[in-house]
Every structure is written in C-alpha cells, then in structure tokens.
Amino acid sequence: MAEFTICFLKKGEQILLLNRNYPAWMGAWNGVGGKIEQDETPLAGAIREIKEETGITVEEITYKGKITWTDGVVNYGCMYAFIAELPESFTYITPIKVAEGILDWKDLTWIFHPENVGIADLKHYLPTMLNEATNYDYIFTYQDKQLVHISSTPIEQTSTV
Numbered sequence: 554m555a556e557f558t559i560c561f562l563k564k565g566e567q568i569l570l571l572n573r574n575y576p577a578w579m580g581a582w583n584g585v586g587g588k589i590e591q592d593e594t595p596l597a598g599a600i601r602e603i604k605e606e607t608g609i610t611v612e613e614i615t616y617k618g619k620i621t622w623t624d625g626v627v628n629y630g631c632m633y634a635f636i637a638e639l640p641e642s643f644t645y646i647t648p649i650k651v652a653e654g655i656l657d658w659k660d661l662t663w664i665f666h667p668e669n670v671g672i673a674d675l676k677h678y679l680p681t682m683l684n685e686a687t688n689y690d691y692i693f694t695y696q697d698k699q700l701v702h703i704s705s706t707p708i709e710q711t712s713t714v
C-alpha cells in the first residue's frame with residue numbers, strides 16, 4: 554500500500570498551499586507532501602517533502618492523523634497529515650512557481666469557502682485538525698472516483714509517527 558504525507562504550513566490565518574501540476578488532485582490546491590520512501594518514517598518524509606517542495610526547513614511539526622483510502626474492500630493507500638505553525642515573523646513571499654506547481658499563501662476563509670471548487674478534499678479533515686487537539690484515523694471510501702463515505706476514529710494522543 555502506497556504511503557504519503559500531506560503537510561500544512563500555517564502562518565496566522567493562512568496556509569501555504571500548492572496548485573498541483575500533477576495527479577493526485579492535478580489542478581487543485583492542496584498541502585505539500587509526497588510519497589514516503591522505504592525505511593523513512595512519516596515524520597522524516599514530511600520534513601523532507603516540505604524542504605523539497607518549498608525550500609523551507611521546518612523545526613516543529615505536529616502529527617495530526619492519518620487518512621486511508623479504500624474502495625470498501627481493499628485499502629489502496631494512506632497519507633499521514635502534519636501541521637507546522639510558522640511564526641508571524643517568518644517571511645516567504647508567494648506566489649512561487651516550482652516543479653510541482655504554484656505555491657501561495659491562502660486564507661483559511663478562502664480555503665473553506667463553500668463555493669471554492671478549486672481545493673483538494675482537505676475540507677473533510679483539515680478543520681478538525683486545526684481546531685481539535687484529538688487526532689483521528691480517517692477512512693475515506695471511494696467508489697467510481699467519488700468519495701462516498703468518511704469515518705473517523707480517535708487515535709491515542711501519545712501516538713507518534
């Protein structure tokens with residue numbers, strides 16, 4: 554099963570998102586991240602992908618839960634989610650065009666606007682990750698490429714990755 558990371562760099566009320574050049578979510582805004590390499594922990598993979606895609610070295614990053622994709626029978630992949638809070642003094646001028654797409658700071662109100670059709674499926678899990686201390690294991694069930702069901706189970710608070 555392929556394992557990925559998804560990372561949200563937050564500064565105040567903004568998050569650094571990537572408008573993706575490639576699948577998954579090609580053309581949509583999503584967090585940064587990618588495939589976890591062999592013998593790499595999810596945490597190490599997250600720090601590496603953030604550096605590769607944005608050039609930013611994050612010092613503190615918090616594990617916020619795991620999303621597993623299933624067709625109802627087989628789990629075909631998962632992603633470990635992380636949030637890193639950057640200080641208000643942190644300067645990173647966007648937009649920036651990188652190999653993977655375009656990076657830009659986006660307001661939380663823009664990201665979660667009900668009319669926003671340009672974002673990945675983060676509206677289903679990111680609000681909880683931003684607002685709750687409890688982490689969850691999410692199961693996203695897809696049928697014919699449509700998200701048909703979401704379940705979430707609290708994870709032990711001490712759980713690390």
Ligand SMILES: Nc1nc2c([nH]c(=O)n2[C@H]2C[C@H](O)[C@@H](COP(=O)(O)OP(=O)(O)OP(=O)(O)O)O2)c(=O)[nH]1
Binds near residue numbers: 559560578584585630
């Ligand atoms: N594969 C996959 N990734 C998803 C889904 N939803 C979602 O947010 N993602 C995220 C996880 C990763 O952050 C990103 C996909 O990673 P990627 O394909 O860019 O990974 P990568 O750069 O390591 O890939 P590559 O160079 O090995 O092709 O999209 C999904 O349904 N499938």
